[in-house]
Amino acid sequence: MARFFPLTVTEIRPETRDAVAITLTPAEADREAFRYVQGQYLTFRKEIDGEELRRSYSICTGVDDNTLRIGVKRVQGGAFSNWANTELKPGDVVEAMPPAGEFNAPIEPESDRNYLMFAGGSGITPVLGLIRTLLLREPRSRITLVYANRSVNTIMFREELEDLKNIHLGRLAILHVLENDTQDLDLFTGRVDGAKIKRLFNGWIDPQSVDMAFICGPEPMMLAIAEALRENGIDNSRIKFELFKTALRRNGKAAASVVEDDGPKVELTITLDGTTRSLQMPRKGVSVLEAALASDMDAPWSCRAGVCSTCRAKVLEGEFELEANYALEDYEIEQGYVLTCQCHPLGDKLVVDYDQH
Ligand SMILES: Cc1cc2nc3c(=O)[nH]c(=O)nc-3n(C[C@H](O)[C@H](O)[C@H](O)COP(=O)(O)OP(=O)(O)OC[C@H]3O[C@@H](n4cnc5c(N)ncnc54)[C@H](O)[C@@H]3O)c2cc1C
Incomplete structure (x- = not known):
C-alpha cells in the first residue's frame, strides 16, 4: 500500500525571517487521501546526507479553504526545517503521508461554545487551522487566542490573524504575549508561565466560561497552562494538546x-x-x-x-x-x-x- 504520496509545492510565502508557509497540491487521484480534519498534520520523508528523515508539520488551513498549507519554522541546526526554508521552491515535489492526528473537537454547527487556545511560536499552525474552521463551521462560537512569541517580528501568520479578527468581529480575541518586546501592559510581556496565566484568568479571561481549550507550544508552557486550567475546573476531557518536540528521539x-x-x-x-x-x-x-x-x-x-x-x-x-x-x-x-x-x-x-x- 502506498503510504507516501507526491505533493507539488505550489507556493512558498515567507511568514517571518525564520518561517515559511508552504502550499501543497496533491495529484488529482490522491485528493481524497488528503482531505483533512482541522488541526491535523502531515508527515514528510526526505533523504538528507544519506539518512531518511521523517518530520511532521501541522496543516494551518481550515477545512473549507480548499487548500493544503503548512507553516515551517526554522530550528537552529535543524535538518528538515532549514532545507524547507532555504532550498525548497515552487514546482518541487515532496512526499507526505495522508493527514493524521486528533488535535480537534467534533464540530457542532448549532452550538454556542467558548474556545480558549494557547499557541507558542510555530505552535500556531494547527491552532490557525482550528480557528479558520471553527469561525465558519460554528457561527455562534467564540475564540480567545493567547499567542506567545519572542518578539513582534517572530509572530507567524500575524496579518492573517488580524484579518480573521476583523472579518469575524467580536468572535475572535487575540492576546499577544511577547517575551522580549515591551508592550503597554506588562501582563503581555514575558513568558507564558503559571503566574502569567493566573493573572490572565484574573480579569482578561474567565476560565469558568471556557468550554474547550487547545494548547500547542513548548512543553513547559503547555504543562503550566494545563495545570492552571485544571485548577479552574477544566478537566483533561476538555483540554486538547499538541506537542511538537521532546528531548527523546531515537536513532x-x-x-x-x-x-x-x-x-x-x-x-x-x-x-x-x-x-x-x-x-x-x-x-x-x-x-x-x-x-x-x-x-x-x-x-x-x-x-x-x-x-x-x-x-x-x-x-x-x-x-x-x-x-x-x-x-x-x-x-x-x-x-x-x-x-x-x-x-x-x-x-x-x-x-x-x-x-x-
Ligand atoms: C505532530 C507534530 C506537528 C508539528 N508541526 C509543526 C509545524 O506546524 N511547524 C513547525 O515548524 N514544526 C512542527 N513540528 C516540529 C517538526 O516536526 C520538526 O521537529 C522541526 O521542524 C525540527 O526538525 P528539523 O529536522 O529541522 O530539526 P532536527 O534536525 O530534528 O533537530 C535539530 C535540533 O533542534 C531541536 N529541535 C527539534 N525540533 C524542535 C522544535 N520543534 N523546536 C525547537 N527545537 C527543536 C532538536 O532537539 C535538535 O537539537 C511538529 C512536530 C510534530 C510531532
Whole structure:
C-alpha cells in the first residue's frame, strides 16, 4: 500500500525571517487521501546526507479553504526545517503521508461554545487551522487566542490573524504575549508561565466560561497552562494538546542493531496492510516499531519520541508498557491503542495490529 504520496509545492510565502508557509497540491487521484480534519498534520520523508528523515508539520488551513498549507519554522541546526526554508521552491515535489492526528473537537454547527487556545511560536499552525474552521463551521462560537512569541517580528501568520479578527468581529480575541518586546501592559510581556496565566484568568479571561481549550507550544508552557486550567475546573476531557518536540528521539540505525541481540526473545505478531507476520524480538531495549522496521516491515513512523501518533497501532494480546505518550488520549489507551515507537513487551507474546484505525 502506498503510504507516501507526491505533493507539488505550489507556493512558498515567507511568514517571518525564520518561517515559511508552504502550499501543497496533491495529484488529482490522491485528493481524497488528503482531505483533512482541522488541526491535523502531515508527515514528510526526505533523504538528507544519506539518512531518511521523517518530520511532521501541522496543516494551518481550515477545512473549507480548499487548500493544503503548512507553516515551517526554522530550528537552529535543524535538518528538515532549514532545507524547507532555504532550498525548497515552487514546482518541487515532496512526499507526505495522508493527514493524521486528533488535535480537534467534533464540530457542532448549532452550538454556542467558548474556545480558549494557547499557541507558542510555530505552535500556531494547527491552532490557525482550528480557528479558520471553527469561525465558519460554528457561527455562534467564540475564540480567545493567547499567542506567545519572542518578539513582534517572530509572530507567524500575524496579518492573517488580524484579518480573521476583523472579518469575524467580536468572535475572535487575540492576546499577544511577547517575551522580549515591551508592550503597554506588562501582563503581555514575558513568558507564558503559571503566574502569567493566573493573572490572565484574573480579569482578561474567565476560565469558568471556557468550554474547550487547545494548547500547542513548548512543553513547559503547555504543562503550566494545563495545570492552571485544571485548577479552574477544566478537566483533561476538555483540554486538547499538541506537542511538537521532546528531548527523546531515537536513532533508527542504532535501534536496528539492538534487534540483533542474542538475549531472551518475545514472539511478536504484527498485522500491517492486511498481512500478518510473526517474528522474534528481544525482551528488552527494543520497541515494537524498531522490531518491525528491523524485520523490513514498512511500519509507519515519524517522531520516534511519543509525540506524534504516526506509529499508532492496537495491541490485541499481551502485556506491554508505554515508555512515553504525549499523543494518545485516555480513551485510546483504554481501547488498547499504543504508540509502537514507545511500546515494549512485558510478557512472552505480543499481538499488534496497525490496520485498526
Ligand atoms: C505532530 C507534530 C506537528 C508539528 N508541526 C509543526 C509545524 O506546524 N511547524 C513547525 O515548524 N514544526 C512542527 N513540528 C516540529 C517538526 O516536526 C520538526 O521537529 C522541526 O521542524 C525540527 O526538525 P528539523 O529536522 O529541522 O530539526 P532536527 O534536525 O530534528 O533537530 C535539530 C535540533 O533542534 C531541536 N529541535 C527539534 N525540533 C524542535 C522544535 N520543534 N523546536 C525547537 N527545537 C527543536 C532538536 O532537539 C535538535 O537539537 C511538529 C512536530 C510534530 C510531532
